[in-house]
Amino acid sequence: MTSTSAATIREIVDACETYWVLSGIPRTQINDMLLELDHHLHAAVRDGKPINQVIGDDLQAFAAAWAEPNRVADGCRRALLAWGSPGLGLLLYLVLVRHLRERAFAFEVGWADIATLAILLPLGSAALPMLRSSAMLAPRRSWWRHPWLLLTTQWLLVVALLVAVGLALRIFAPAVIFVWSWPLTLLLLIAASITTSSFIRDDVTRPEVADRRFDARLLLALGGASLATLGLWAALPDPRWVLATAFLAASCLITFWLQLVDWATPHKPTRNRLLAEG
Amino acid sequence: MEKHRSQLLKGVLDMCLLALLGKEPCYGYEMVQKLAASGLNLVSEGSIYPVLSRLQQQGLIEGYLVPSAEGPSRKYYRLLPAGEQQLALWAGEWADFAQAVSLLLKGSSDDIDLRGHDPRNR
Numbered sequence: 001m002t003s004t005s006a007a008t009i010r011e012i013v014d015a016c017e018t019y020w021v022l023s024g025i026p027r028t029q030i031n032d033m034l035l036e037l038d039h040h041l042h043a044a045v046r047d048g049k050p051i052n053q054v055i056g057d058d059l060q061a062f063a064a065a066w067a068e069p070n071r072v073a074d075g076c077r078r079a080l081l082a083w084g085s086p087g088l089g090l091l092l093y094l095v096l097v098r099h100l101r102e103r104a105f106a107f108e109v110g111w112a113d114i115a116t117l118a119i120l121l122p123l124g125s126a127a128l129p130m131l132r133s134s135a136m137l138a139p140r141r142s143w144w145r146h147p148w149l150l151l152t153t154q155w156l157l158v159v160a161l162l163v164a165v166g167l168a169l170r171i172f173a174p175a176v177i178f179v180w181s182w183p184l185t186l187l188l189l190i191a192a193s194i195t196t197s198s199f200i201r202d203d204v205t206r207p208e209v210a211d212r213r214f215d216a217r218l219l220l221a222l223g224g225a226s227l228a229t230l231g232l233w234a235a236l237p238d239p240r241w242v243l244a245t246a247f248l249a250a251s252c253l254i255t256f257w258l259q260l261v262d263w264a265t266p267h268k269p270t271r272n273r274l275l276a277e278g
Numbered sequence: 279m280e281k282h283r284s285q286l287l288k289g290v291l292d293m294c295l296l297a298l299l300g301k302e303p304c305y306g307y308e309m310v311q312k313l314a315a316s317g318l319n320l321v322s323e324g325s326i327y328p329v330l331s332r333l334q335q336q337g338l339i340e341g342y343l344v345p346s347a348e349g350p351s352r353k354y355y356r357l358l359p360a361g362e363q364q365l366a367l368w369a370g371e372w373a374d375f376a377q378a379v380s381l382l383l384k385g386s387s388d389d390i391d392l393r394g395h396d397p398r399n400r
Contacts, residue, residue, distance in 0.1 A: 032341065032343075032353055033327070035343075035350060035351065035352075035353060036305075036306050036327060036353050037324070037327075038350075039305070039306070039307065039349075039350070039352060040306050040307045040310075040323065040324065043307045044307070044323065049323075053321075053322070053323055054322070054323045054324045055322065055324050056321070056322035056324065056325070062322070062324055065325070065328045066324070066327050066328045066331065068328060069328055069331040069332040069335055070331050070335075
C-alpha cells in the first residue's frame with residue numbers, strides 16, 4: 001500500500017469519526033464503526049479497488065447513512081442539557097466580556113444586549129449541522145468550500161450583524177433595563193458549571209478513558225494563557241485596545257473553565273468498561 | 279446494466295446479508311467478497327454497514343470482536359434465532375415475489391412474440 005493511500009484512508013476515517021461524534025453516536029459504537037471502516041478500506045486498497053468503491057462519491061452521505069441506525073434518541077433531560085449548557089456558557093462568556101470591557105463589577109443591560117443574545121442563541125443551534133458538514137475534509141472538495149474559509153466568513157457575517165443591530169438599538173432604544181452585578185455572575189458561573197458538568201457526564205460520545213496527565217498539562221497551559229491575557233488586559237487600559245483584550249481574555253478564561261469542568265467531571269462507566277471489570 | 283443490478287440488490291441487501299450469515303459468521307469485507315463471488319456487486323461496498331447496524335438494532339444479528347493475527351480485532355457478525363425466523367419468512371416472500379415477476383416477464387416476452395406474428399405488423 002502506498003503512503004498516499006494510507007494517508008487518504010486516515011483522512012476518511014478521521015472525518016467520519018468527527019461526523020459521528022457530532023451526530024451523538026455512543027463512543028463504544030463509534031469505536032466499532034471506525035474499526036470496521038479502517039479494515040474495509042485497507043482490504044479494498046490491497047485488492048486494488050478504488051476508495052470510491054467503498055464509500056461512494058459522497059463521503060458525508062456515506063457517514064450520515066451509517067450514523068442513522070446508530071443514533072441514540074435524545075431524552076427530555078438530554079435535550080434540556082444540550083440547550084442549557086451551551087446557552088449558559090455563551091451567556092457567561094458575554095457577561096465576562098462586559099465585565100472586562102467596562103472594568104467594573106456591575107454593568108447596565110439594555111435592549112442591544114438582549115438583541116445580541118437573541119441573535120447568538122439561534123445561530124448557536126445552527127452551529128452543530130454546520131460543524132458536521134465542515135468535518136468532511138475530503139480532498140476532492142473545491143477550495144471555496146474549505147471549512148475554515150466557510151467558518152470565517154460565517155463568523156464575520158455574524159459579527160457584522162451583531163454590530164449593526166447593536167448600533168441601531170443603542171441609537172433608537174438606549175434605555176437601560178437593569179443593572180447586572182457580580183453576585184449574578186457568580187450564580188451564573190455555578191449554574192453553568194453544574195449544567196455543563198451534567199452534560200459532559202451524560203455525553204455518550206465522550207471517550208471512555210481519560211488521559212489525566214495530558215488533561216492536567218492542558219489545564220496548566222490554558223491557566224497560563226488566561227493569566228497572560230489578563231495581564232495584557234490590565235497592562236493596556238487604552239480604550240482602543242480594551243475591547244480586543246477583553247475578548248481575548250474572556251475566550252481564554254472560558255476555555256480554561258470548560259477544560260476545568262471536563263477535568264473535574266468523573267467518567268461514567270460504560271458498557272465496555274463494565275464488561276471488562278467483570 | 280451493472281448499475282441496475284446494484285439497485286436491485288439494494289432492495290434485498292438485508293435478506294442477502296442474513297442468508298450469508300445463515301451459513302457462517304462473517305466480517306464486513308468478507309460479506310462483500312461473498313456477494314461479489316455470487317455475481318452480486320455493490321456500487322458502494324460501504325452500504326452494507328448501515329444495513330448491518332439496522333439488522334443488529336432489530337435483534338436479528340449480533341456483532342462481536344475477534345482478535346486478528348494480522349492487526350487490530352475484526353468485527354464479526356452472526357445470525358440470532360430471531361434472524362433465522364426472519365430469514366425463513368423473507369425467503370418465502372421472495373419466492374412468491376420472484377415467481378410473480380417471472381410470470382409477468384414471461385407474459386411480456388410472449389406479447390412481444392405475438393406482436394411479431396401480428397399480420398398488422400408486417
